[in-house]
Amino acid sequence: MGDEGRMEKKSAVLEARLEKLQALEARGVAPFAYRYEVTDHAEGARAAYEAAEGAAAPGEAGQGARVRLGGRLVSLRAHGKSTFADLADRTGRLQLYFKADRLGEAYGLLALLDIGDWIGVEGTLFRTRMGEVTVQVDSFELLAKSIRPLPLGKEELDPETGERRVYSGFADVEQRYRQRYADLAVNAEVRELFLRRTRIVSAIRRFLDERDFVEVETPVLQPLYGGASARPFVTHHNALDMRLYMRIADELYLKRLIVGGLERVYEIAKDFRNEGIDRTHNPEFTMLEFYQAFADYGDMMRLVEELLVELVRTVTGGGTRLVYQGTEVDFTPPFRRLGYYEGLREHGHLDFEAMDDAALRDAARSLGVADVNDLSRPKLIDELFKELVESHLQQPTFIVDYPREISPLAKPKRGAPTRVERFELMVAGRELANAFSELNDPLDQRERFLAQSRLREAGDEEAQSYDEDYVRALEYGMPPTGGVGIGIDRLVMLLTDQASIRDVILFPTLRPEQEGS
RNA sequence: GCGCCGGUAGCUCAAUUGGCAGAGCAGGGGACUCUUAAUCCCAAGGUUGAAGGUUCGAUUCCUUCCCGGCGCACCA
Numbered sequence: 001m002g003d004e005g006r007m008e009k010k011s012a013v014l015e016a017r018l019e020k021l022q023a024l025e026a027r028g029v030a031p032f033a034y035r036y037e038v039t040d041h042a043e044g045a046r047a048a049y050e051a052a053e054g055a056a057a058p059g060e061a062g063q064g065a066r067v068r069l070g071g072r073l074v075s076l077r078a079h080g081k082s083t084f085a086d087l088a089d090r091t092g093r094l095q096l097y098f099k100a101d102r103l104g105e106a107y108g109l110l111a112l113l114d115i116g117d118w119i120g121v122e123g124t125l126f127r128t129r130m131g132e133v134t135v136q137v138d139s140f141e142l143l144a145k146s147i148r149p150l151p152l153g154k155e156e157l158d159p160e161t162g163e164r165r166v167y168s169g170f171a172d173v174e175q176r177y178r179q180r181y182a183d184l185a186v187n188a189e190v191r192e193l194f195l196r197r198t199r200i201v202s203a204i205r206r207f208l209d210e211r212d213f214v215e216v217e218t219p220v221l222q223p224l225y226g227g228a229s230a231r232p233f234v235t236h237h238n239a240l241d242m243r244l245y246m247r248i249a250d251e252l253y254l255k256r257l258i259v260g261g262l263e264r265v266y267e268i269a270k271d272f273r274n275e276g277i278d279r280t281h282n283p284e285f286t287m288l289e290f291y292q293a294f295a296d297y298g299d300m301m302r303l304v305e306e307l308l309v310e311l312v313r314t315v316t317g318g319g320t321r322l323v324y325q326g327t328e329v330d331f332t333p334p335f336r337r338l339g340y341y342e343g344l345r346e347h348g349h350l351d352f353e354a355m356d357d358a359a360l361r362d363a364a365r366s367l368g369v370a371d372v373n374d375l376s377r378p379k380l381i382d383e384l385f386k387e388l389v390e391s392h393l394q395q396p397t398f399i400v401d402y403p404r405e406i407s408p409l410a411k412p413k414r415g416a417p418t419r420v421e422r423f424e425l426m427v428a429g430r431e432l433a434n435a436f437s438e439l440n441d442p443l444d445q446r447e448r449f450l451a452q453s454r455l456r457e458a459g460d461e462e463a464q465s466y467d468e469d470y471v472r473a474l475e476y477g478m479p480p481t482g483g484v485g486i487g488i489d490r491l492v493m494l495l496t497d498q499a500s501i502r503d504v505i506l507f508p509t510l511r512p513e514q515e516g517s
Numbered sequence: 518g519c520g521c522c523g524g525u526a527g528c529u530c531a532a533u534u535g536g537c538a539g540a541g542c543a544g545g546g547g548a549c550u551c552u553u554a555a556u557c558c559c560a561a562g563g564u565u566g567a568a569g570g571u572u573c574g575a576u577u578c579c580u581u582c583c584c585g586g587c588g589c590a591c592c593a
Binding site for chain 1: 518524526527528529530541542543544545548549550551552553554555556561562583584585586587588590591592593
């Protein structure tokens with residue numbers, strides 16, 4: 001901002017804080033410091049004090065260690081010549097005790113502090129009469145003034161259950177997404193959720209690194225988009241004066257690296273798809289793809305199984321089951337394997353092979369599938385599959401051996417050339433992973449691309465582009481390869497029991513705020 | 518894109534049939550040296566998302582628009 005005309009009208013609270021800022025400067029206190037030597041943190045200091053207390057002889061535990069902490073003021077309880085406050089840092093909260101006779105002139109500065117300010121404190125630990133481990137503050141510094149009031153609720157610890165109750169906190173979902181900084185500052189459980197996301201992604205990297213996969217980076221801006229069926233974002237490069245697409249998948253570049261001999265590669269990065277937004281779709285989302293030379297989709301199924309078991313153990317503290325939105329999901333391997341056509345027959349009760357296109361179309365229409373008249377037979381079958389089978393699979397299930405027409409990058413199934421060696425892992429009614437024995441026959445790949453081009457000409461906007469350079473790469477020779485894609489956001493949703501993708505993305509895509517709202 | 522619900526003070530929420538827009542917390546002034554949703558006293562705080570309409574009078578009824586949530590459609 002900075003543009004006066006665009007500044008919102010200042011609230012009384014904002015005005016009051018700006019006045020305090022000036023008062024501080026008038027007293028020679030810099031409201032925005034440069035550094036503070038932090039040697040201790042809230043949780044560590046408390047734990048150390050309690051440990052020392054336990055070790056001391058009865059009645060000797062009075063004098064605690066000196067500590068220096070940095071953090072944000074989240075509660076202020078002034079009583080004239082003494083003041084209690086709570087300091088929050090990344091590890092938790094610790095109570096502070098300021099006394100006028102101990103702090104002298106500096107005590108007066110407290111009146112210019114507000115909830116939300118960042119401060120550094122030095123003092124000694126003690127236990128109050130009420131039994132709370134507290135810093136007896138000897139000196140403190142303002143590190144950064146908070147001009148805008150944080151929507152911090154008041155908190156109470158239930159003495160019986162130890163449960164934290166928050167009163168009139170920050171609940172407006174829209175503002176929590178728009179101002180994630182405030183959401184994080186105020187809601188400890190939101191901070192914890194995103195830390196869990198980070199731990200999950202770290203565990204994935206560790207899992208793959210341990211197995212000799214190398215992490216690589218491939219282009220986000222691509223002259224041709226491919227590797228998935230989706231509509232792209234289009235952009236333009238000025239100097240080259242050319243159209244570029246934001247990638248919809250990493251796939252074709254990663255397999256070029258397999259051609260180059262890297263053998264085991266992975267990428268964890270953003271993909272972009274120009275489609276609707278809802279609780280399982282964000283226009284930019286994080287994708288994991290990994291490719292392993294000399295492996296087929298059977299190997300990848302076992303690897304995915306191992307990875308998931310490890311991740312579930314990470315988040316549950318060793319278990320193999322978790323609850324997602326009220327349903328218990330059991331990740332004890334091996335996961336169920338179910339053939340695509342077998343699933344359709346078994347769960348859909350449809351003998352699709354005996355049905356002509358019109359019959360399939362009627363079946364799809366009766367299930368509420370849109371635009372059935374525009375769909376080819378394989379797409380019709382796939383729609384029926386999604387309606388009748390996928391959404392009903394709660395427990396981890398590998399759907400295997402997809403129709404060739406809807407999988408232009410997968411290798412034909414041995415002994416069943418109308419199918420391909422592809423699997424999707426379904427959990428809680430959603431696709432969690434998609435994988436195949438990668439098609440490495442350049443002649444077959446060229447044919448598949450041509451078939452996609454024909455679909456595109458027939459009006460299928462999601463048909464894949466013909467990528468001649470990719471075929472050229474295959475012509476040099478790609479070893480047999482298994483590849484997997486896993487949507488990280490949805491994986492995190494599952495592992496953290498979140499209903500909306502926006503709750504696992506720090507800054508979800510939203511419409512811009514209105515002027516002056 | 519369609520349907521339903523919501524948007525009131527910095528935050529969380531009220532407001533009867535259409536009749537002066539309120540409370541708690543935060544913030545301001547005052548009291549208070551072991552409080553913890555600190556307490557007590559005082560004062561203040563609003564273009565009710567926006568624009569129109571109906572009406573003597575609209576937070577309330579109607580229309581359009583903006584933003585969000587949920588569901589459906591699309592998709593991963």
